[in-house]
Structures are given as structure tokens and as C-alpha cells.
Amino acid sequence: MENKADIKRTTIPFGPQHPVLPEPIHFDFVLDDETVIDIVPSIGYIHRGLEMLVQKREYTEFVYVAERICGICSFIHGMGYCEAIEEIMKVEIPPRAKYLRVIWGELSRIHSHLLWLGLAADAFGFENLFMQAWRARETILDIVEETTGGRVIFGACKIGGVRRDIDPEMLKRIVNTLAGFEKDIRGISDIFLNDSSVKHRLCGIGVLSKEDACSAGAVGPMLRASGVEFDCRRLGYDAYPDIDFEIITASEGDCYARCKVRIGEIFQSLGIIRQAAGKIPAGEISVQVKGSPDGEAFVRFEQPRGEVVYFAKGNGTKFLSRFRARTPTFANIPAMIKVMKGCNFADVPSIILTIDPCISCTER
Amino acid sequence: MRADKKIIEIEIGNLIGKICNMKEADARLVQICCVKEPSGQGHFELHYTFDIRYQLTSYKVTIETETEIPSITGIYPCAFLYENEMHDLYGIRIKDINIDYKGTFYKLAKPRPFNPEPDKHNEATGKTERADGKQS
Numbered sequence: 001m002e003n004k005a006d007i008k009r010t011t012i013p014f015g016p017q018h019p020v021l022p023e024p025i026h027f028d029f030v031l032d033d034e035t036v037i038d039i040v041p042s043i044g045y046i047h048r049g050l051e052m053l054v055q056k057r058e059y060t061e062f063v064y065v066a067e068r069i070c071g072i073c074s075f076i077h078g079m080g081y082c083e084a085i086e087e088i089m090k091v092e093i094p095p096r097a098k099y100l101r102v103i104w105g106e107l108s109r110i111h112s113h114l115l116w117l118g119l120a121a122d123a124f125g126f127e128n129l130f131m132q133a134w135r136a137r138e139t140i141l142d143i144v145e146e147t148t149g150g151r152v153i154f155g156a157c158k159i160g161g162v163r164r165d166i167d168p169e170m171l172k173r174i175v176n177t178l179a180g181f182e183k184d185i186r187g188i189s190d191i192f193l194n195d196s197s198v199k200h201r202l203c204g205i206g207v208l209s210k211e212d213a214c215s216a217g218a219v220g221p222m223l224r225a226s227g228v229e230f231d232c233r234r235l236g237y238d239a240y241p242d243i244d245f246e247i248i249t250a251s252e253g254d255c256y257a258r259c260k261v262r263i264g265e266i267f268q269s270l271g272i273i274r275q276a277a278g279k280i281p282a283g284e285i286s287v288q289v290k291g292s293p294d295g296e297a298f299v300r301f302e303q304p305r306g307e308v309v310y311f312a313k314g315n316g317t318k319f320l321s322r323f324r325a326r327t328p329t330f331a332n333i334p335a336m337i338k339v340m341k342g343c344n345f346a347d348v349p350s351i352i353l354t355i356d357p358c359i360s361c362t363e364r
Numbered sequence: 365m366r367a368d369k370k371i372i373e374i375e376i377g378n379l380i381g382k383i384c385n386m387k388e389a390d391a392r393l394v395q396i397c398c399v400k401e402p403s404g405q406g407h408f409e410l411h412y413t414f415d416i417r418y419q420l421t422s423y424k425v426t427i428e429t430e431t432e433i434p435s436i437t438g439i440y441p442c443a444f445l446y447e448n449e450m451h452d453l454y455g456i457r458i459k460d461i462n463i464d465y466k467g468t469f470y471k472l473a474k475p476r477p478f479n480p481e482p483d484k485h486n487e488a489t490g491k492t493e494r495a496d497g498k499q500s
Contacts, residue, residue, distance in 0.1 A: 044452075044470030052478055217393050217442040235368060235418055298369055298413065298420055300394075311397050311411065326395035334442035 008032055012345070016045050020123050020349040023359035034345050039337050046363045054323040059085060059293060059314065060159060062323065069325060070360040071152045072115060073303050075108040077325065077361075078157040080301050083237065084312035084323070085159050087297040091289055097161035098238040099280040103174075104148070104156055105238075105301075106269040106276075111140040112304035113262045113269075114185075116356045117192060120259065123353040124201040132188050139181045143174055161286025171277045178270055189263045202256035206339040206351035209253055218335035219328045220306020221265065222355055224249045225257035232302035243275045255354040262356075265304075292318050303328050305356050327361035369420035371411070376425050376433060383412065383423075383436045391416045396436075396446035398454050400479050408454065412436070429479075430457070437462035445469075453478040 010031045016024035024045040030038035050069055054062050066081035067074045079101055086093060118133035141151045147166050148154040156162050166174070192198055208218065213226035223230055224247065231247040233240045248264035250257035293314030300309045306328030313322040336355045343351060374382055386393075391414035399409040406429045413422040427433060435458050436443045448469035450456040455476035467475070474480070 042468075044468075044472070047470045047472065049453075049477055214390075214392060215441070217440070296371065298371075298411075298422060300420070307394075309395050309413065311395075313399055321401075322397075322399040324395075324397045324399075326397070330445060331395075331442075333445060 009037070014348065016042075021352055021357070023357065024363075025357065025359050029340075029345065029348065031345055036340050036343050036345055036348065039340050041333060041337060043333075043359070043362055046359070048363060050364050051323050051325065054320045056319070058318045059320050060289075060318075062320070063158060064155075066323070066325075067153050067155065067157075069327075069364045070358055072112045072358060073108070073305065073308075073327075073361055074152060075104050075154045075156065076301050076303050076308065078154070079105065080299060080308060080310040080325070081312070081323065082157045082159045083301075084297050084299045084310045085293050085314075086289075087299055088293040088295045088312060088314050089159075089289060089291065091160055091287065093161045094284040094287060095239070095281045096165070096283045097285045099276050100162045100164075100166060100285065101157065102239045102243070102276045103166070103273055103280075104144070104154060106272045107140055107144055108154075109269045109304045110266050111137050111144070112356075113266050114140065116262060116304075116353075117188070117259075120350070120353045121192075121198075123349045124198065126198065129188070129191055129198075132191075136181065136184050136188060139177060139184075143177060146170070147174075158286060160289040161284070163286070165285050171280065175274055175277050178273060182267070182270055185266060189266070192259055192263060199256060201350055202259055202354070203252075203254060205255045205347045206343060206354060207252070207254045208335055208339045212338050213253070213335060216335040216338050217331050218306075219331045220303070220356075221258050221261040222306065222332050222335055225261045226253040227251040230307075232300050232307050235300065237299070237301065239276060239279075242279055243272055245272055255350050258354040258356075292316055293320065305329055305358055305361070306332065325361075325364050327358070327364060329355075329358045329362045332357070333362075368418060369422070371422045371424050373424045373426070376427055376431065379412070379423070379425055380434055380436070380439075383439050386414045386416075386421075387439050389416055391421070393436075393440040393443055394420065396443060396450065398450045398456060398478075400454060408456065410450070410456075427456075432457040432459050434459050435461045452476070455479050 012029045015026040026042040028040045029036050053065050063078050063081055067078035069077045114133050114137035118130045121129035145151045148156045156164050208226045210227045213223050229247045229249050245268055248261050250260050294316035296313040298311050300307055308328055309326040311324040315321050332355055340351055394413040394415050397411040401407050408427050410425045411422045435447055444461055444463040447458045447461045448465045451458055452470045
């Protein structure tokens with residue numbers, strides 16, 4: 001006969017289809033009354049094996065595949081692949097291309113964070129705030145569309161630089177548009193940071209300590225919200241060495257802190273775009289690349305969700321031996337398990353959302 | 365390769381020692397990656413990558429296809445993700461993973477898709493027997 005402790009425990013399946021998380025990830029929650037005491041995550045429902053495709057597509061073509069790893073992080077995936085190849089082939093891209101990559105990368109960060117803010121608001125039942133966040137996001141998507149031709153897949157990066165330029169007039173227009181956007185976003189962020197009902201759902205929930213964040217290998221806003229000052233943009237890739245910015249951190253480590261860090265990063269990205277638009281040098285936007293990559297390289301970047309690591313290995317032919325993308329959500333899974341242990345089951349949706357999981361990236 | 369990162373080749377016997385040194389130095393496990401050598405020599409390269417204050421160090425270990433490697437989850441518990449991934453995609457044999465999905469981490473249509481078994485030609489029937497059991 002089962003003992004009393006076993007009888008009290010209930011296992012609740014969560015996902016892969018769930019209203020809160022419209023992405024295929026599954027958890028088995030073991031509950032003691034309403035408290036989560038254990039979690040077993042299952043991923044791999046839609047693993048696409050995109051990394052393997054690199055052996056069947058020419059290295060110049062694979063940038064299109066890399067961009068399609070994810071619809072939200074698309075630009076930096078494409079850029080990361082290009083920079084890995086550029087590093088193996090020792091290609092130095094023109095300074096203007098570096099600035100353009102920074103501008104598109106930061107636009108990508110803003111729209112990703114706004115998408116997340118909307119989904120988070122939806123998870124804690126604030127429908128109107130969800131709509132406001134997504135309405136504001138449209139301004140950024142319009143800029144992306146005007147400068148690249150795409151709203152989801154930018155198609156702007158290529159090995160050796162970028163495919164499109166942004167003329168000075170358009171840059172001025174972007175800066176002006178972003179000034180209006182900033183006013184708009186201040187109102188929305190004020191509700192996220194100061195509204196009592198939002199605070200009630202986020203403050204003190206899903207706390208991840210600094211030590212646990214480090215030992216679980218957390219990255220991005222998840223790590224910074226626990227007080228760790230780590231941002232891959234500090235590595236100084238592209239034009240970041242010429243741009244002043246402070247790493248946004250928070251010390252509480254809870255859902256509210258993660259929300260606060262992402263909102264801070266939206267304003268930070270606006271500042272970076274303004275600086276880049278003011279400093280961008282004239283000149284070429286790409287260089288010609290000849291030959292085939294032979295060698296291996298690691299590169300890493302700061303995606304909206306955190307550190308992403310790309311590894312590429314070439315063998316002197318048109319086809320690479322290996323391309324590997326270690327995406328931020330994949331690295332954040334152990335931290336996600338850690339924060340959910342001991343929480344109330346009703347808080348699970350908010351906690352999962354504040355990690356900003358991107359299963360499309362994870363199932364690359 | 366930029367100065368902020370390096371790849372160091374080590375023997376499999378030295379792996380655990382090096383990983384322990386990294387743990388003592390408070391390094392963060394960034395990733396573990398497997399590369400199958402395309403030459404058909406039947407070996408893999410494993411990269412164990414760590415970060416210490418923005419410095420990336422990757423230990424590269426070369427192993428034979430059938431070599432069983434020790435898990436590092438006793439030192440870095442979060443390594444279970446990468447080790448299960450290497451097992452499912454490449455068929456790498458790993459001993460004592462702390463959370464072992466036993467091949468169900470990814471729901472795959474065929475086993476070890478990144479290192480498939482070669483198709484066999486049946487002389488008697490003249491047909492090719494695919495590793496997934498189908499005939500072509």
C-alpha cells in the first residue's frame with residue numbers, strides 16, 4: 001500500500017499544447033498539494049536538424065537557413081553564422097557594415113522584448129497591456145520592413161558584410177520615429193513596473209539567486225536579473241567598442257526583476273541605435289569573399305534571450321563539416337527547472353514566461 | 365581566432381581533471397558540442413567550452429566511435445542537456461549522466477540522425493537495405 005506522502009503527490013502534465021505557452025515544450029510537474037516539488041522537462045517535439053543541413057548546402061547559401069532557425073532571433077542567427085565563417089576565413093568587414101549590423105541587431109532586440117512583454121501580460125491576465133505592447137512593436141517592425149524588406153526574416157546579412165544600406169535620410173527618419181516610440185513605450189513600461197496588480201503577480205515569484213544562476217549556466221536577462229553583470233556585447237564585436245552602454249542588471253532575481261531588465265534593455269537599445277546612427281561612417285557595406293572556409297571557430301553574441309554561441313568547422317570545401325548553435329533558451333532550461341521547484345503551481349505560467357523561452361531556437 | 369578565446373586539444377583521460385580545474389576556477393559551462401569527422405575514419409571531436417570573465421576556453425577531445433566517455437554532470441549538473449543531446453543525435457556513449465533520458469531527449473524519426481548507420485547493399489536481392497529498415 002502506498003504511504004500517505006505518495007498519495008498526496010500529484011503529477012500534472014503541462015504542454016506541449018498549452019494556452020499559456022504556444023510552443024511545444026512539455027513538463028511533468030510533481031505537486032505536493034499546490035507546491036511544485038519536482039519538474040521533468042521534455043523537449044524535442046519539433047527538432048528540425050537544421051545544423052545537419054550545413055553539410056548539404058553551400059556555405060554561402062546556409063546563411064538563409066541560419067536566419068530561419070527562429071523568427072524572432074532571425075537577424076542575429078544569420079549574423080552569427082556569417083561572423084563564424086568570416087572568422088575562419090579571416091575576412092574583415094567594412095566599418096559601415098559593422099554599424100548596420102548593430103542597428104538591425106538592436107531593432108531585433110527591441111521587437112523581441114516587446115513581443116515578450118505582450119506575452120507576459122497575457123500570461124498574467126492583463127489583455128489590454130498585451131495589446132499595447134504588441135501595438136508598439138509594430139513601429140519597430142515597420143522600420144525593419146522599410147530597411148530590409150522583411151518583417152520576420154531580415155535577409156540583410158551576408159558573408160563579408162550586409163546586403164542593404166540605410167541612407168542618411170532614412171537613418172534620420174528612424175531616429176525621429178524612435179523618439180516618438182520612446183514616449184509611447186515609457187507609458188507602457190510605467191504600467192509594467194509600477195502597477196500594483198502586475199507587481200502582485202511578479203514580485204517575489206520564481207526567485208533565482210546569483211549563485212544558482214551561475215551554477216545552472218543561465219544566460220541573458222535571466223542571469224542579469226540575478227545580479228550577474230554579463231553581456232556578450234562587452235566582448236566588443238562589430239561596432240560595440242565605439243558605443244557607450246551600461247549592462248542592465250537587477251538584484252532581486254524574481255519575475256519582476258527579469259521584466260525590469262528587459263524593459264531597461266529596450267531603452268538601452270534605443271540609445272545604442274541613436275549612437276550608431278550618429279557615428280556610422282560612410283563607405284562600402286561589404287567585401288568580396290573568395291575561397292572556402294578551412295578551420296574552426298567559436299563566436300558568441302548577445303541575443304535578446306541571452307548569450308548565443310556558434311561553432312563552425314570548415315574543411316576547405318564549399319560544404320562545412322559542422323555548424324552548431326547553442327541557443328540561449330537551451331542554456332536556460334536548468335535554471336528554469338531550478339526556479340520552479342518550490343513555487344506555487346498557479347505561478348508556473350508567469351515563471352515560464354519570464355524566462356522568455358524560444359522553442360524554435362531550442363529545436364534548431 | 366580572436367584573443368578572447370582558445371581551443372586546447374586534450375586526451376580523454378585528462379578530461380575530468382581539466383573540468384574539475386575549470387569548476388575550481390569558477391568557470392561557467394558554455395556548451396558541449398560534438399563534431400563527426402567527415403573523413404570516414406570513425407571518430408568524433410568533442411568540444412567542452414567554458415567562460416571565465418569573457419575568456420572562452422574550449423577543450424577538444426578526439427574519441428573513437430565506440431569509446432564510452434565519462435559524464436561531467438557530477439561536476440556541472442547542467443551538462444545533462446548537452447550529454448543527452450550528443451547521445452541522441454550522434455549515438456555517443458556516455459556513462460552516468462545524472463538526468464539520463466535514455467535516448468528520448470529528442471523525439472526523433474530515426475536513431476542518431478547526425479551519425480546514421482550506413483545503408484547495406486544486399487547482393488542476393490540487388491536491393492539496398494536502409495539503416496531505418498526500409499528498402500530502396
